[in-house]
Amino acid sequence: MTRDLSRRGFLAGLGLAAGGLAIGVRGGRAFLIADARAAPGDAALAPNPFVHVAPDGTVTIVCHRSEMGQGVRSTLPALIGEELGADPSRIRVVQAVGDRRYGDQNTDGSTTMRRGHYEELRTAGATARVLLVAAAARRLRVREATLVARDHAVHHAASKRSIGFGALVAAAARLPVPPPGKVTLRPVAELTRLAGDLPLLDAPAHVDGSAVFAADVRLPGMLTAVIARPPVLGGTVATLDDRAARAVPGVRDVLRLPAPSGPPRFQPLGGVAVLADHPWAALRGRAALAITWDHGAHAGWNAAADRAALAAAVAAPGKVVRAVGELDRALAGADRVVRADYHVPYLAHAPMEPPAAVARVDGGRCEVWACTQNPQSGRAEVARALGLDERDVTVHVTLLGGGFGRKSKPDFLAEAALLARAAGAPVRVQWTRDDDLRHGYYHSSCAQHLAAGLDARGKVVGWLHRTAFPSIATTFAPGVTHGGDGELAQGILDLALDVPAVRCEVGAATAHARIGWLRSVHNINHGFAIGSFIDELAAATGRDPRELWLELVGPPRLVTPADAGVASNPNYGESLDRHPVDAGRLRDVIERVTARADWSAARARGRALGLAAHRSFVAYVGVVVSVVHDRSRRGPPVRADEVWITIDAGRVVNRDRVRSQMEGAVIFGLGLALHGEITARDGQIEQASFRDYPLLRLPEAPRAIHVEIVDSDRPPAGVGEPGVPPVAPALCNAVFALTGTRVRALPLARASLPAAPMAMPAPT
Amino acid sequence: MTISLHVNGQAHDLDADPDMPLLWALRDLLGLTGTRYGCGEAHCGACTVHLDGRAVRACVTPLGRAAGRRVLTIEGLSPDGRHPLQAAWVELAVPQCGFCQAGQIMCAAALLAANPRPSDAEIDRSLAGNLCRCGTYTRIRAAVKKAAGTGGGP
């Protein structure tokens, strides 16, 4: 394993040739990483390389983010390579290990292209280009301004001379790096490849089976472990009889994992591991364990009572987090008040690849290979679990078979590390599907109460929104009773609302499971309630939902925290100068998506449209769902047959992957709305299989998903998550338009919808 | 006991439990990791392989059932990764995370072998058992049609 933490060591660890030109970026500033001499400044703070040009001309892009389907391994080389002027066929991509010197590696929060990373990554490519051009200018004795870097060479048009990148790197690596502001990025029009669809780098490996996911890693002498974890959070092993398990052929050992202490955080859950030569023996061994559990403090957790407690929390006033005007007076003076209560259940991530990690512990050092969204927190948790210094832990990132937030929690890496040390052999921990569903970090269930006062003309004069959900912070600290600002900013604090009196409140809620973040997080809950309620108000006043959406969002304007009546808007970590709350952009996606869906001709016989829109991760998304009756499968007697989705995410880099993320968000949103529900009984999660936690299947997928990406030169916004929140409300609004039944509690599978009328026309 | 398997044209003698699911034998005894574990209960299709030309779920196929029969995995679908389905999959950039895609392709290959020009409804029926959490379904349909010569793109 790589122990040498010097510059040379790091470059060698990435398989990068000595004598090349390596550029890193940190805090917007580019650095030269010269492998033959000491790095400038504090080595621990020095950046790791993002781009490296070898003497043979090979350009290596270091992908510091995890690939989980969003296409980052295809996007980064195109972005950096275009800025550099590289020939795509001479670019290779290597995957970074977890290391703080890359800056933030947490592939989460739809952040890879935002928070300034877009500019940083381009700066890395541009800095390499500037140095190569400077080296060429000296060689050719011409001014830099007369040179052009493209097609992997620096060209001097007047003299028709060119020098390949490889021949320039030795000289370029001896030049001073220009300070920030002195590296000019190319005009976007010059990044010509980004205008079209970029090839998908990993597609060939996915279609021939050679792609390596976590469970595909093989080490000599490796054992496979499956773990019986406490069925109730905080439970412990009371008695264990492992004789039958040990008698299973192929089982090598049965080991108890340490019980966690304090808040769950990223700690392994404890339990009993069966280690075997292969998964079949480990699974049979686990089935043969006789364990009795002390279930601990959460054994009284039951779904119905939990739901009732959340509903009670929004039936009474909560902590006020947003206030404009005099709401009580507005409601009291209203011509009528419309009220509605909404419920969203707990949800599980259920990536197709269940968590898996391989670990090797050797002489006080640990090396882990895992499908992790966050190799840095993985490194920290493994170090904590083993009592090692982080520097003695290396975390390699495999491909991820889906993440959706689950795999940014590194409990499974620490399990593998603990077992590898205890077993004295490399260990692969394989989570089964029931492990994944029963021991997750669940999306918060949420109850919401909304009320709107309407004047005589049907205009909304007052808006009350109460929400209650177990906070994600409960996973990390004791005593948390309410959702925090970062959670409330997901659709509540940042909602553009042109209503004179607004009050938003948060109620108390208790967690009995590990609460985590799932693709778009609380926006799922808040987007569902807000998107449904606006449709309800339209129905109550006999108005077109689109018209009411635009009226409530209000005229194009930037909504400041003061306008919104909030103390602050965390805004997904972005400044409000760079990413303001822009009512005009929300209007724009509503207008665009309804135009494309031919909203005004919405209703055909047997088919109806629903609309919703939402801002999240500083992107704006509008969705129109068309539903038809369909009783051909188990589940709700409706099907979304066609969906339109429009996203304004500012400048986008990889249009095809943005499109695929929108397609995926629609499927993900439909799946959770139709089927998703995690429930507890006596503290134990009841779902353990795709048979009781169904995902959307191919026959349920729309015939067409029409994606529109708004052309924009605004700063890049999130893409991976923002498509999800408007899908569920748009679907339920369409179901209302089709059937007259308002679904206020997800999933739709639990709703009783009227049967289809006779003689439905076949969907086209 | 010793079980003779023919996988992707190669003969193997495995000393293994005949009840062991074929999935684990492929992945852990033969190192053919393109066949994925997604659920172990025949619910997701990530482990789809062909047994004598028919698609089966390797996670519920006892090794003993495969003895003496021809097993085809994603690694053996084509010598060069250029099966029409593989080519269509790459051209339409179907995969997102990619984890389910080998199973999707193996299932689609069994469909096309039996029905070279399937309708949309036939594609939906045959691939109904293959889950994709990323949501590549519309591209999967398009790619199957492209490989079948019945559709141009998404």
Place this chain on the structure above:
Amino acid sequence: MERAARSRPAHLRPGRDRDRVFVRVLGATAALAAAAGACGGGRPPPPPAGPPVLAPAAAGALRSPDDFLAIADPAARSRALFLEISRVLTHPRCVNCHPADDSPRQGDDALRHDPPVARGPDGRGVPGLHCGSCHQDRNLDHARVPGAPDWHLAPATMAWLGVEPAAICLQLKDPARTGGKGLPAIAHHLEHDPLVAWGFAPGADRAAPPGSPAAVAALARAWIETGAHCPPPTATPAGGAP
């Protein structure tokens, strides 16, 4: 695949309810049965005097052909025998694989099969998703997938799901719908088909129909010997429309 039956309250278990109601239907005159139907599911009336009343069946058991000898008229006995057989034929373990449409059912509530498999041309699924793609020749406890040799659907012409016993009876006697199978072949199917055997011993926590393959086949032979008469349309062992 067959969904593992969840444990259900005792009062909803098919056997118990049906045994009770069966006695009533058998004993009722046509007029009383019609009156009971008109009452719309009220408490069943006490068995009237008149024709002989059969002894209740033991839980999970079928009456034997001898139990029906008390019915003197062979045609009436034949009809009663068929209603007894129909306690098996209308059981979820049987009707789930005898649907009229393209989707097998699962569990005791006739939920559509998930994954959503299709009948296909021969009742064995479609390319890529055959019954045998997942179902083995035996139950797989580790995957909760039920299995028996040649797992497949009955032809749609032999649909029993949602069909009343009288209609099932007529269907069994119609060679056009049974694929030319004579009545003895049907008795043979009940006694020797591995799928029927699986239905009586479905494993896991799945409910089984009353009796056994041999017991239902014996009833079938007695029914055939008494002329294979069909019960009237209103007679169902469950006491109402399914």
